[in-house]
Amino acid sequence: MKFATYSVGDQTHYGAVTDQGMIALDPVFPHWPTLLDAVRAGGLPALTKAAEERLVSHTDFTYEMVLPNASRILCVGVNFPDRNAEYKDGTAQPDNMSLFPRFASGFTGHDRPLIRPPESHKLDYEGEVAIVIGKGGRRIPQAQAYDHIAALTLCNEGTIRDWVRHAKFNVTQGKNWDRSGAMGPWLVPFTDAAQLDEARIQTRVNGELRQDDSLNRMIFPIRRQIEYISTFMALQPGDIIVTGTPTGAGARFDPPRFLTPGDVVEVSVEGIGTLRNTVEDEAP
Numbered sequence: 001m002k003f004a005t006y007s008v009g010d011q012t013h014y015g016a017v018t019d020q021g022m023i024a025l026d027p028v029f030p031h032w033p034t035l036l037d038a039v040r041a042g043g044l045p046a047l048t049k050a051a052e053e054r055l056v057s058h059t060d061f062t063y064e065m066v067l068p069n070a071s072r073i074l075c076v077g078v079n080f081p082d083r084n085a086e087y088k089d090g091t092a093q094p095d096n097m098s099l100f101p102r103f104a105s106g107f108t109g110h111d112r113p114l115i116r117p118p119e120s121h122k123l124d125y126e127g128e129v130a131i132v133i134g135k136g137g138r139r140i141p142q143a144q145a146y147d148h149i150a151a152l153t154l155c156n157e158g159t160i161r162d163w164v165r166h167a168k169f170n171v172t173q174g175k176n177w178d179r180s181g182a183m184g185p186w187l188v189p190f191t192d193a194a195q196l197d198e199a200r201i202q203t204r205v206n207g208e209l210r211q212d213d214s215l216n217r218m219i220f221p222i223r224r225q226i227e228y229i230s231t232f233m234a235l236q237p238g239d240i241i242v243t244g245t246p247t248g249a250g251a252r253f254d255p256p257r258f259l260t261p262g263d264v265v266e267v268s269v270e271g272i273g274t275l276r277n278t279v280e281d282e283a284p
Helices: 035-040 044-052 081-086 142-148 161-165 222-232
Strands: 003-008 011-017 022-024 073-077 098-102 113-116 127-133 149-156 181-189 200-205 208-214 240-242 264-269 273-281
Touching: 003 035, 011 044, 035 044, 044 181, 127 200, 127 264, 142 149, 142 222, 149 264, 149 273, 181 273, 222 240
Parallel strands: 073 240, 113 273
Antiparallel strands: 003 011, 003 181, 011 022, 073 098, 127 149, 127 240, 149 181, 200 208, 200 264, 264 273
């Protein structure tokens, strides 16, 4: 089962995605007005059961960022073996992971344009898997980490490259331009370790394969991410961890290959789906 946030006209809903269209579920669960509320309540099994008993409600709709009211999104940087070497700074891979926050306003939905701002045309792509926490906890052991995941989704962690160097020790500015990235199209409930341990992520730009790697090659595996992050902050249901991108982003080509209007970026993982976005310049 796949669950998405979507809009029809000026109304936002959530529901189950089928080949025929969307089954609206927010009217069935008024006590969970958003998909995030359902995740926080452990409600994905109830959504699954309800969807199995209902017919398609909408065939004409627009995907929104899958959890547009998510309050905490934490991203893991430089997390594949070749990524550290891409920086060409002579440093060894650090013992602990790099982390930075992103905000929901920086993401758009599936089949929506990534927005390139007038202040910089160095918009880049980063295909990643994101996990959604379903059970909170502090100092979570790696052996129990997967028990805390509710669902999986995909992320294009779009970045304005020159703005990640506007200060000495942070990348927040370059990572949070409005609608510069995307998350979705949907949530896939997490039910089996193989969904992550055997996953392969690929990113294509205009059909050209740019990123291609397996999650089992991560320097800091997802179990370790949950353990490490929950050491300094209590994870809460609805938190999102964006787990890291493979080598092959546009900035690492010589010369760089940044995104331009009209480009199509696709991030794919078998068992989760494909997140597709075009690119547009910000309207005046």
